[in-house]
Amino acid sequence: MKVFVQVPCLNEETTLPLVLESIPREIPGVDEVEILIIDDGSTDRTVEVAKEHGVKHFVLHSRNMGLARSFRDGVDYALSHGADIVVNTDGDNQYPQDRIADLVTPIVEGRADIVIADRQTSQIAHFSHFKKLMQNVGSKVVNLAAETKLPDAASGFRAYSKAALYRLNIVTQFSYCMETIIQAGNKRLRIESIPVTTNPKTRESRLFKNIWQHMFKSGLAITRSFLMFKPYVILGWLGGLMMLAGLIPFIRFFIFWLQGEGAGNIQSLIFGSAMLVGGLLSLALLVIADLLRTNRVLIEDQLERIKEIQYGLDPMTDDPKARTPEGLMEQRRALEAHRTETDPLGLAHNRQTEGHS
Structure with missing residues (x-):
């Protein structure tokens, strides 16, 4: 079992060491933990700092491409290098990386496909009352679209199984957070939430200029997802x-x-x-x-x-039989059975299963 922890960065040379030092290198049930830095057009020493801390995996953007593109490129790199689980955190040290094991455990144990950290936004000191209200309203709208009950839909501290990433497709250019929840909910993926306490604020968000821009772009993403799925x-x-x-x-x-x-x-x-x-x-x-x-x-x-x-x-699974053609065929059957829950044309019943070795 291999876990990739991807860290999107934009000029994070100051806070990145705190992030890298707090990422656990050993997780129960996991054989390997790899760190992936996604440099989204940084102009400081972000990449050099990461190399000094022993990071070997990088995705480099020559210019700023945005959070959604960074997430998509990071997932593609991680999967191509054998990732079974992908964890997404942030380079500004907002999230408690020491809780990564708690994010991964439900997936390792087969209870969940996606695990999202609940930042408990009502208790974050630097959030204004208005921002707390908007976070709550936004989560409720996303839950309505996704038919889920997640307390913090905007949290970017998440873990995804390989199977979940196969079924998710990022189309927005702003933020993948809400879009992936709506897709996952409508595709009947299992989503869990765990409460965490965020670290002290280190800088202002670079994702949006102000809360009004954030609300506008988030509203567009949610509306697009509604039109796609409902x-x-x-x-x-x-x-x-x-x-x-x-x-x-x-x-x-x-x-x-x-x-x-x-x-x-x-x-x-x-x-x-x-x-x-x-x-x-x-x-x-x-x-x-x-x-x-x-x-x-x-x-x-x-x-x-x-x-x-x-x-x-x-x-x-660590069962050696799962690596055999028969085991792979059984996995294919499980995937086909999963598809029938959301296949409106019933095509999954007519497809022949086959294993890929």
């Missing part, structure tokens, strides 16, 4: 409300028309027509979104198979 929540309700708003002035106009006063109430007819047209367009978009959702499921199924071929099946 288009009826937005388009269905919007279309229904607009249809209802269009029928009311139509009925009003019809009543006045029966009374011979229709000529003076044309505005009701115009407003009702506009609302009905908007409602019909929303319902038409809902049909298109649902068809695109079906197409996305098929594409993601292909991507998952490609990842299995590229990186190998998920060996979440």
Whole structure:
């Protein structure tokens, strides 16, 4: 079992030593712990400091690419180097790296696919009351979209199993945190949460300029995820409300028309027509979104198979039999059974299972 701890960095030469020194090198049930530095266009000595502390794995960006791209590139590197579990922390020493073992344990024991640290934001001293409120509201909206009950959806201190990373696809350019939860929830992955206490603040966030920008970009990411996985929540309700708003002035106009006063109430007819047209367009978009959702499921199924071929099946057991063709075939059957929970076309029942050695 190999664990990769990836650390996205942007000019973190000051705090990076604290992070690297607190990452555990031995974890129960884990054979190897590797550290991966993702340098997102740093202009200081971040890379040199990491090398001085014995880090051997690096992903280097020539310019700042953002947190989502850094996470995606780090995962690709880790999987290509044999990672069975990927832990994500941060280079500003916000998270308690000594709790990495607690993040990994539920995955090692087979209880979870993803483990997310709960920062207990209501107790963070440097968070304003408004920020605490927005963190709580944001988590509730994400839980609604993902059908989960996570107390801290914005936490970036997480552990992912290899199987979970096969099924997650990052499309946003801002932050992967909320998007991966919504994807994981809708794909019925098992998610656990553990409470942690964050370290003292070392610097301001570089992910966003202010809380309003953060709220705006997070809102866009959540809305996009809603449209991907639950288009009826937005388009269905919007279309229904607009249809209802269009029928009311139509009925009003019809009543006045029966009374011979229709000529003076044309505005009701115009407003009702506009609302009905908007409602019909929303319902038409809902049909298109649902068809695109079906197409996305098929594409993601292909991507998952490609990842299995590229990186190998998920060996979440030390049983030597699991390495044999029969063992790999059994893993394939388990993956196929898992897919049937979220396969809307029932395609998983018609696929033949095969092992990759």
